[in-house]
Amino acid sequence: MEQAYPPKNLSATLSAIANPQLFNPLSFTMTSAQLLRSGAFALGVTGLLLLGMTQLIATDYRAPPDELPPKVLGIHMPKITPTVQKSDPVLKPQDVPPPLPRVEINHKVEPQDLPTVISPPVVGNERSGPIPITADPLPIYKPAPQYPRRALARGIEGYVVVEFTITSNGSVKNPRVVGGYDSAGAPTDVFNNAALNAVERFKYRPPMSEGQAVEQHGVRNRISFKLAE
Incomplete structure (x- = not known):
């Protein structure tokens, strides 16, 4: 189909x-x-x-209404007042004082006889010479002590007080230890020998008494031992 x-x-x-x-x-x-x-x-x-x-x-078409421009406020200008600088009036010059009267100088000098007195030198009992000087000893050479190996290995710091005599030529004699202590203030003799060896090499300008070099006894010095940081 x-x-x-x-x-x-x-x-x-x-x-x-x-x-x-x-x-x-x-x-x-x-x-x-x-x-x-x-x-x-x-x-x-x-x-x-x-x-x-x-x-x-x-449809009735209409053009859109025109937008009004933004309103601008008026500009307010402050009132400007001119500045006037006033100057002091010029003072009238003062009157010039009258000139001093002229003084006449007489250049003619008449010679006169001046007395000349010559006196003989006065001989006294005064003596001239060096002025006596008194001065304390002045250190000239103080070498650093050698750090003891035992104290260095144990990390101990401290100081030693040494007493000695300064001779008339500035050297040191009869050094002795007054006391030795560690940094905590505990007595120790680990630094004694090193301190004595250093003091024996000290040099001083000798003490003076009335212009003469003399010895000075009982001089004390503190020798410190401190590890470098």
Whole structure:
């Protein structure tokens, strides 16, 4: 059984009607219905377009109102007062004092006899010579003591008080230890020998008494032993 399909266009439909062998009444009926629907749809679209154009024509278009420019406040200018500089009036010059009276000088000098007195030198009991000098001893050379190995290994610091005599030629004799202590103040003899060896090499300017070098006994010196940081 053959099945009819609607033709795709109007020319195909007319060809089918002209050809009796290919013409199918059912197919023609369906084609007419489609044409009617298409025509009705076209009329509807045309009517809507005409209605829209009519509304556009009937609309009263107005230009947007012009915006007013922003209001600018007036500029207030302060009142300017000119500055006037006043100068003191010029004082009248004072009167020049009168010149001093002229004094005449007499350039003529009359020679006079001046008395000349020559007195003989006075011989007294005064003696001139060196002024006696008294001075304390002044250190000239004080070598640093050698740090004991035992104290260095144990990290001990301290000091020793040594008493000695300064001779008339500035050397040191009879040194002795008064006391030896560590950094905590506890007595120790670990630094005694090193302190004595250093003091024996000290050199001083000898003490002076009335211009003469003398010995000075009981001189004390503190020898410190401190590890380098």
